[in-house]
Amino acid sequence: MSAHSGPSFSTRPVLRVNLKTVKQNYNNLQGLVGKKTKVAASVKADAYGLGAARIGRTLYGAGCRTFFVATAGEGKIVREAVGENATIYVLNGPAPRDLTLFFGNQLKPVINSILQAYAWAEATENVKRPPFSAIHIDTGMNRLGFSDEEFEKLVTNKKLFERLKVDHVMSHLACAPDNKSAYNKEQLQKFRKQSSRLPVLPLSIANTAGIYLGDAYHFQMVRPGIGLYGGMATDNIGQEVSEPVASLMAPVLQIRDLQPGDKLGYNSTFVAQKNLSVAIVGAGYADGIPVNWSSTEKGPIGHATLQKKRVPILGRVSMDLTALDVTYLKKKPRIGDWAELLGDNLESDAKAAQTINYELLTNIGSRVRREYV
Amino acid sequence: MSAHSGPSFSTRPVLRVNLKTVKQNYNNLQGLVGKKTKVAASVKADAYGLGAARIGRTLYGAGCRTFFVATAGEGKIVREAVGENATIYVLNGPAPRDLTLFFGNQLKPVINSILQAYAWAEATENVKRPPFSAIHIDTGMNRLGFSDEEFEKLVTNKKLFERLKVDHVMSHLACAPDNKSAYNKEQLQKFRKQSSRLPVLPLSIANTAGIYLGDAYHFQMVRPGIGLYGGMATDNIGQEVSEPVASLMAPVLQIRDLQPGDKLGYNSTFVAQKNLSVAIVGAGYADGIPVNWSSTEKGPIGHATLQKKRVPILGRVSMDLTALDVTYLKKKPRIGDWAELLGDNLESDAKAAQTINYELLTNIGSRVRREYV
Numbered sequence: 029m030s031a032h033s034g035p036s037f038s039t040r041p042v043l044r045v046n047l048k049t050v051k052q053n054y055n056n057l058q059g060l061v062g063k064k065t066k067v068a069a070s071v072k073a074d075a076y077g078l079g080a081a082r083i084g085r086t087l088y089g090a091g092c093r094t095f096f097v098a099t100a101g102e103g104k105i106v107r108e109a110v111g112e113n114a115t116i117y118v119l120n121g122p123a124p125r126d127l128t129l130f131f132g133n134q135l136k137p138v139i140n141s142i143l144q145a146y147a148w149a150e151a152t153e154n155v156k157r158p159p160f161s162a163i164h165i166d167t168g169m170n171r172l173g174f175s176d177e178e179f180e181k182l183v184t185n186k187k188l189f190e191r192l193k194v195d196h197v198m199s200h201l202a203c204a205p206d207n208k209s210a211y212n213k214e215q216l217q218k219f220r221k222q223s224s225r226l227p228v229l230p231l232s233i234a235n236t237a238g239i240y241l242g243d244a245y246h247f248q249m250v251r252p253g254i255g256l257y258g259g260m261a262t263d264n265i266g267q268e269v270s271e272p273v274a275s276l277m278a279p280v281l282q283i284r285d286l287q288p289g290d291k292l293g294y295n296s297t298f299v300a301q302k303n304l305s306v307a308i309v310g311a312g313y314a315d316g317i318p319v320n321w322s323s324t325e326k327g328p329i330g331h332a333t334l335q336k337k338r339v340p341i342l343g344r345v346s347m348d349l350t351a352l353d354v355t356y357l358k359k360k361p362r363i364g365d366w367a368e369l370l371g372d373n374l375e376s377d378a379k380a381a382q383t384i385n386y387e388l389l390t391n392i393g394s395r396v397r398r399e400y401v
Numbered sequence: 402m403s404a405h406s407g408p409s410f411s412t413r414p415v416l417r418v419n420l421k422t423v424k425q426n427y428n429n430l431q432g433l434v435g436k437k438t439k440v441a442a443s444v445k446a447d448a449y450g451l452g453a454a455r456i457g458r459t460l461y462g463a464g465c466r467t468f469f470v471a472t473a474g475e476g477k478i479v480r481e482a483v484g485e486n487a488t489i490y491v492l493n494g495p496a497p498r499d500l501t502l503f504f505g506n507q508l509k510p511v512i513n514s515i516l517q518a519y520a521w522a523e524a525t526e527n528v529k530r531p532p533f534s535a536i537h538i539d540t541g542m543n544r545l546g547f548s549d550e551e552f553e554k555l556v557t558n559k560k561l562f563e564r565l566k567v568d569h570v571m572s573h574l575a576c577a578p579d580n581k582s583a584y585n586k587e588q589l590q591k592f593r594k595q596s597s598r599l600p601v602l603p604l605s606i607a608n609t610a611g612i613y614l615g616d617a618y619h620f621q622m623v624r625p626g627i628g629l630y631g632g633m634a635t636d637n638i639g640q641e642v643s644e645p646v647a648s649l650m651a652p653v654l655q656i657r658d659l660q661p662g663d664k665l666g667y668n669s670t671f672v673a674q675k676n677l678s679v680a681i682v683g684a685g686y687a688d689g690i691p692v693n694w695s696s697t698e699k700g701p702i703g704h705a706t707l708q709k710k711r712v713p714i715l716g717r718v719s720m721d722l723t724a725l726d727v728t729y730l731k732k733k734p735r736i737g738d739w740a741e742l743l744g745d746n747l748e749s750d751a752k753a754a755q756t757i758n759y760e761l762l763t764n765i766g767s768r769v770r771r772e773y774v
Contacts (some may be wrong), residue, residue, distance in 0.1 A: 038498040040472045066463055073687035073720050073768065098721035099413045099683070099768065120412040120654055120683050120721065123737070141655045143736055157531055162412050170665040171681055172655055172724055177460075202669050211669060282514045282545055292543040293497055296575050296584060308470070308544055310493050314446035314763040319756045347759060348471035348493060364496070382755070383692045386720060390687040393769045395446065395472065 037279040037364035041311035041396045046076050047086045048401075053256050054090040056269035061239060065199040065246040068094035070235070070253030071106055072119065077316075078181040078257055078274055078387040079398045081109035087256070088114060096251055100129035107133040109272035116160050117196070120172070122148045130159060138162045139192060140172040142181045149191040160198035167215040167221045167233075169202045183225045196249070197223045197231050204237035205262045212241055236261035240268070259385040260375050276370035276392060278311030278332075278350065280361050292351055293343025298323055304342075305355045307334070309367045312348040317369055318381035319345050328353070329380050334361060408486060410652040410737035414684040414769045418451050420459045421774075422646040426629050427463040429642035434614060438619040441467035442625030443477055443608070450689075450762040451630055451647055452771045454482035460629070461487060469624055473502035480506040490535050490569070494543070495521045503532060511535045512565060513545040515554045522564040533588035536599070540606075541584065542575045556598045569622070570596045570604050577610035578635045584612055609634035613641070615764050625691040632758040633748050649743035651684030651723065653734050665724055666716025671696055677715075677727045680707070682740045685721040689765035690742055691754035700743065701726070702753050706741040707734060740756075 031193075058067045068111060069092050075083035080102060088110045097103045100123075103116045110116075115136060121144045122130060122137040130137060136159045139145050152158035157289045163182070166173030173180060182189060199219045203209040219233050230248035236255030238245045240262050255260050258272035286292065288298040309332070313319050321330025321341050328340030332350070335357050343353045349370070355363055361367075368393070370377060374385040381388065431440045442465050448456035453475060461483045467499060468489045470476045471581060473496075476489045483489075488509060488720060494517045495503060495510040509532045514520050525531035536555070539546030555562060572592045576582040594608050603621035609628030611618045613635050627634050632646035657680075659665065659673040682705070686692050694703025694714050701713030705723070708730050715724045723742070727734055734740075743750060743765070747758040754761065 034498045038474075039493040039496045040474050040499075044694075056529045073766070077687075098687075100411070101413050101770075102768065117442075118412075123652070123654075124409045125411040125414045143655075167667075168656055168664060169667075170659060170663055170679070171719065171724065175657060175738070202664065202667055205668075211664070279496070281496075282516075284541060284543055284548060290543055291541060291584070294575055295578075296540075296541075306543070314450075314471075319760045322527065347449075347763060353542065387692045389551065389684045390720060390766065391764055393446070393763065395475065397474075 035313045037366070039279060039281060041276065041278045041315050042399050043078070043392055043396045044275045044399050044401060046273045046401055047082065049258065049271050050083060050256055051088050051090045051134065053258065053270045053273065054087055054092060057236075057239060057250070057252050057255055058091070058234045059161070060269060061246045061250055063391040066094060066249045068249050068251045069097060069256060070096045070180045070251055072096060072102060072253070073390050074102070076253060076257050076259075076386065077392040080105050080177060082398070082400050084109040090117070094249065100126035100135055103135040104129055104133045104348070107135065113342045122151065123280040127151050131155060134159050135164060136160050136195070138164045138198065141174060142178040145182060145188060145192060149188055151349060152191070158193065159194040160193045162198055163192070163194050163226070165197065165199045165219060167199045167222070168211060168216040169200050171200070173199065179222060189226075194226070194229060195313050197226060197229050200231060201235065201238045204241060207241055207262065207264065214246075216244060224246060240264075254386060258374070259389065265375065272372045274312065274370070274372065274389070275368050276308040276316065276396065278315070278369055279364055280307045280365045281310050282308045282350070282363070283361060284308065294346065295344060297377060300360060305354060305360065307352045307354045307361050307367065309350050309369070310348065310351055311369055311396075312346045314393050314397050316388065317350050317392070318383065320381040320383070320389070321345055322400035330377070331380075333371065334365065335359065338342060339367075409460050410739070412683045413490045414649065414650060414651045414688050415772050416451070416765055416769045417648045417650060417772050418455070418774060419646045419774055420455065420555055420623045422631065422644050423456060423459050423629055424463045425530075426631065426643045427460055427465060429622070430612060430625050431464070433642060434619045434623055439467060440465060441469060441605070441622050441624045442629055443469045445471040445626070446474060447475075449465065449626060449632075449759065450629050450765040452773075453478050454697060455771070455773050457482040461494040473499035473508055473519065476508040476568055477502055477506045480508065480694075491754060495524065500524050503527060508533050509533050509535060509568070511537045511571065513537045515551040518555060518561060518565060522561055525564070531566065533566045533568040535571055536565070538570065538572045538595045540572040540588040540595070542573050544573070544691065546572065552595060562599075564613060567599070567602060570599055570602050572606045574611045576610065577608060577614060580614055580635065580637065589617060613637075627759060630762065631747070632762065638748065643664060644691060645745045646745065647744070648741050648767065649684065649689065649763070650739040651682040651688070651742055652758065653680045653736055653738045653740060654683050654722070655681045655736070656727070657733060658680065667719065668717060671716035677726060678733065679715060680725045680727045680734050682723050682725060682742070682743055683721065685719045685723055687720045687766050688769050689761065690718050690723050691756065691761070691764070693720055693756070703750070704753075706744065708732065712740075
């Protein structure tokens with residue numbers, strides 16, 4: 029589009045995902061737990077926003093053979109991506125309207141309660157080769173999983189247990205990011221005690237943060253998610269072996285020169301105090317740029333990266349657009365230059381938005397084109 | 402799945418969109434502006450998360466013939482939904498990699514700057530019947546749109562202006578929600594002054610909030626978005642004619658009984674002080690439930706609706722799950738009952754999450770099944 033407009037671009041934002049680094053993160057975590065422990069992958073929520081199909085295939089290529097999703101619909105997508113030789117567990121368990129998805133895609137439900145156990149046993153009664161299942165024991169998260177009372181009903185009902193064809197027993201840690209929390213050990217002990225009342229089966233309790241709590245938490249399998257996708261999982265990020273894999277990029281659509289007194293954006297929340305150069309980029313909160321990154325009277329909150337420099341967001345983040353202060357860049361940005369809105373600074377970026385790195389990833393909108401490198 | 406589990410359900414959350422109410426909201430806004438003014442529709446960001454194709458078709462059925470999107474990719478989706486007899490403007494303007502989308506789907510770019518004007522004129526030079534375009538004059542938002550300086554270049558270059566085949570002239574209000582803001586009149590006056598320097602063409606400046614500023618802001622066209630989708634747009638919501646159209650529903654997956662001292666969710670941020678009944682529902686921040694709705698030491702922040710009662714969220718909102726305090730409901734919820742996580746209380750819900758109703762809608766995740774009634 030001529031010398032006027034600089035590089036070629038679309039006005040659509042792009043999420044660049046580095047699959048090589050995803051693979052490397054997987055290998056690093058496998059190295060950490062050693063060969064005795066399998067590394068499964070949590071690819072729920074569209075692999076934390078990065079795209080479950082491509083991420084699933086990449087991890088399969090790295091040797092991963094067990095995947096965890098939240099719903100049966102997600103399981104179907106991953107099954108189509110990784111083929112028949114992988115195990116897929118559905119964390120939220122079975123539900124009546126999902127049964128055809130479970131049977132049609134050989135998805136294994138995680139059984140979280142005695143009601144889910146009864147229901148799955150009944151649903152599979154006349155099915156010739158029903159999928160195996162996992163048992164989720166609650167050890168203190170009090171979210172999903174068998175409570176003590178319900179677990180008693182399971183261990184004392186051998187017929188029911190057999191019909192579930194259980195091939196894995198799991199739990200979930202509440203406070204794993206804090207390796208000083210006594211609650212981790214409490215949960216571990218309870219998991220050992222409860223699981224010992226079942227036949228000997230592969231066990232798992234560790235998410236990414238749980239891996240860093242040490243060998244005692246690894247058992248036969250670990251189930252990292254965020255650590256595969258380059259997000260930090262613990263309060264001691266210096267120890268972590270993951271590298272960032274994703275960049276949310278937005279094209280510069282227009283450069284504006286502001287004079288003192290000029291107002292910018294909705295509610296005119298930003299008023300220029302001096303001459304400023306502003307780049308309007310094509311991504312907003314519909315794409316996952318938090319409204320909470322809007323600048324306040326006290327100053328900027330969120331930042332982007334342009335020409336390898338951090339540049340502050342000015343005014344209110346809009347639905348499709350964000351304004352960046354590019355006054356102090358060496359070169360005036362050109363139309364079509366790319367600004368990085370999310371990337372290497374996921375943790376501090378999340379803090380600025382008063383949220384967590386996980387939510388920044390899962391909020392990346394469907395309008396954003398996923399580009400795999 | 403038997404008497405144990407109650408009603409039929411999937412573990413996947415659902416967004417129920419009432420298309421009849423969307424139509425009614427359109428008609429109400431049309432009634433407000435009168436027959437002299439066309440009501441266009443902003444269907445960008447997938448019609449604010451509700452689904453651009455179905456919303457587009459519904460509004461077309463209500464008589465809408467002009468649609469605004471942010472990117473050319475969005476324009477293609479709307480074109481396929483509404484057919485050839487509608488006008489579709491692309492707000493973020495033309496870009497080199499989007500040209501085939503513009504030409505292939507007869508999308509009209511909104512020209513926001515002199516660089517976009519040059520680029521579009523050049524790109525259409527050898528095209529037989531290029532799409533018409535709109536001119537966006539910045540009148541004080543300082544986001545996209547012709548600055549004063551650039552506008553001079555446009556009005557004094559008749560050849561360029563002719564080549565753009567302009568059929569609409571628009572601007573955008575920064576402070577429309579506040580009908581006491583003097584900035585609205587400033588922008589209106591500037592819009593009148595600048596547009597008068599161009600040939601006589603249909604004009605528009607009002608989004609939903611702008612409509613409520615009165616006749617002077619209506620011109621030949623208004624461009625509501627949030628008002629079609631049941632979100633309130635102004636600081637005086639009593640005056641607004643829109644009704645809620647969307648409900649984000651999540652199924653109850655498990656009921657837990659907590660005893661004093663029991664901890665719930667990540668970081669054990671919630672500790673039960675007494676016996677509590679908790680429903681775990683199948684939707685989390687990946688589906689658009691804000692992490693900021695998590696309860697704090699001081700008490701609950703976010704709420705859901707179950708059995709027509711507001712129930713508080715307990716502990717940290719997880720990626721796929723949220724815990725609700727159902728202790729005080731008359732009937733114990735059954736597995737598969739539906740809780741409403743977003744719906745009639747969009748404005749207070751947004752406040753609780755320290756954000757705006759728009760972001761709550763656009764953050765609704767792709768895992769959520771859209772159900773149209």
